[in-house]
Amino acid sequence: MFYLKDNNTKTFIDEEKIKNLLEKAKNPEKERVEEIINKSLNKNRLDLEEMAVLLNCEEEELVKKIFEGAKTLKQKIYGNRIVLFAPLYIGNECINNCEYCGFRISNKEIFRNSLSLEQVKNETTSLVNSGHKRLILVYGEHPQYDADFIADTVKEVYSVKSGKGNIRRVNINAAPQTVEDFKKIKDVGIGTYQVFQETYHQETYKKVHPSGPKSSYRWRLYSLDRAFKAGIDDVGIGALFGLYDWKFEMMGLLSHTIHFEERFNVGPHTISFPRIEPALNTPISEQPPHLVDDYTFKKLVAILRLAVPYTGLILTARESLEIRNELMQFGVSQIDAGSNIGVGAYSTNDKEAYKKSQFVLGDQRTLDDVIRQLTDEDYLPSFCTGCYRLGRTGExxxxxxxxxxxxxxxxxxxxxxxxxxxxxxxxxxxxxxxxxxxxxxxxxxxxxxxxxxxxxxxxxxxxxxxxxxx
The missing domain is CATH 1.20.5 (Single alpha-helices involved in coiled-coils or other helix-helix interfaces)
Incomplete structure (x- = not known):
């Protein structure tokens, strides 16, 4: 694997600018907040200064306006649809040593496992038989999970037919690739390719990624630029909240979005915003250095919705049922359901799946339970893949x-x-x-x-x- 070594070359994450904007925007005036929310309600993406103003809203009245604006905007653009998917973990071998992750190479308590193609078929069949149409395949970062292996697993998933069902969209969450390797993966018909920066703060990034290919901030930061160059125009970004100041990470996500728009004329297809969750033998996950409480989490999701009106926001089953139900009102457009993040656990009903898992799930309901609760509350669960399959992607x-x-x-x-x-x-x-x-x-x-x-x-x-x- 070739990757860029870090150096002092400037990136599109301007830390000094972000810090200055956050400082300057303290104690925002009501009229300015209302002006920014109205801009968003007119379906315009916010700029960094405008996000900084919303991030600095502390008064209850102003935060309430943010929540109301996000709720209105979500209904205006997305209606009451909630797109459903499931994660399928292909393997948890990893050569990185990320301090917050249960998959890290130094974690000797986790049980390592990688699926064969036959096991991929079995897992996919179980998911299809429960009603799923959309999957995201998740891989550790390891030489055995190269572009050819990823492509083979995607083809295997698409080949499965069971009863009247099949998987119609396969998204990917895997290590950054070269342009040529991204092309191999694109050629098998993937949907979105996700690479999360985890933290946009370089000093923190260096601290929590002490070794492995992921220790290169720049290689990861520019990974999805290479995906665009390879023809993948649906990409997903994300930050892991709890590693550094949440306001800085929000500005990092928006900076990344603006970078894509300026360079490729289209923003990310999705943004994810997971919080650090407990993982086996991973102390930092038990006490995150920058804990994001539930109220702040609700606020950051609402601000993200206002900042990027047309970008899908993904909330995973890391979070509890109660939090997920509340946040769907304020901007979330995609959730996973019926999830199991143990490698090989869908087809085996593995009772010790947590020993193979990256973290602990907060919402472990079945797909049927999730759909019933959504429809009972007048949401419209969706497995739609029409836009992707008709070429309505990217620009x-x-x-x-x-x-x-x-x-x-x-x-x-x-x-x-x-x-x-x-x-x-x-x-x-x-x-x-x-x-x-x-x-x-x-x-x-x-x-x-x-x-x-x-x-x-x-x-x-x-x-x-x-x-x-x-």
Missing amino acids: HFMEFAIPGFVKRFCTPNAVSTLMEYAVDYASEETKASCLRVIGKEIKNIKDEKMKDALKANIDRIKTGERDLYF
Whole structure:
């Protein structure tokens, strides 16, 4: 593996500028906060100075305005859809020594395991049989998980057919690649490629990544630039909250977004914002150096929603049921469900999966339980993959997203995928809840031609057809 050595060359993360903006924006005036929120509600991305103002809001009245603005914006752009996926951990071998991660090479208590292609098939079959259509494959950073191996596992996942189901979108969370290796992975039809910077603060980054390829801040920071050059125009970024000051990390995420827009004319497809969770034999995970409490976490999600109106926000099952339910109101557009992060645990019901896991999950409900709770609360669970498969990605996605066309397409597609779940996999109680929401969503569609076309698709699904989308 070749990677850039760190040096003093300036990056697009301007630490001095970030710190100055945060300092200057202290004690913001009500009128300025309202002006910034209104800019966001007009579906415009915020700049760094504007985010700094929102980050410095401490008065209850101003924070309430942020929450209300985020809730309004989410409904305006995304409606009540929540996209569902599941993580599939392929292997936990790792040559890095990240202090916060259970996979780190120095952790001798974790059980190491890598799936064979046959095991990948078994895991995928279990996920398909529970109703999943979208996966993210997760890999440790190790020479055996090279681009060819990643490509082979993706092809294996896509090859699985079980009953009336299959996986329609495979996203990737794996080590940074060279441009040529990114091309290999793109060629097998992946969706989004995620690389999280973990912390954008260079001194902290160096401290918590003492050895391994991941110790190179620059190699990781510019990894998704290489993905863009390879033709992958759906990328996901993220920061691990708890390693450094949360306000700085928020400014880092927005700086990364602006960098993509300026260089590639499109921002990240998704942003993730996990908090450090306890991991086996990992002391820093028990006492994070910059703990983010629940109130602050809620605030940062709302500010992210306002800052990047068209970017998907992912909240994982690291968080508790209560936190997940609350944050879906303020901007989250994707969650995982029915998750198991033990390597090989979906098909084996491994009771000691935690010994193979990167961290401990907070929400361990089944997919059926999650869908029933969502529909009971009038959310529209979605397994939609239409935009990706019709080429509405990257810059082309923005052409559809900005005028609001995605909401027009995605709601009908979400209804179709939910109908598939209701017919093929749902418990009787969940099916009844799904059908109620489906009826309500169809009734609310104002475009009569679209409504008629969707009704026709629903009838086709009832008679056995699958994978119908606009």
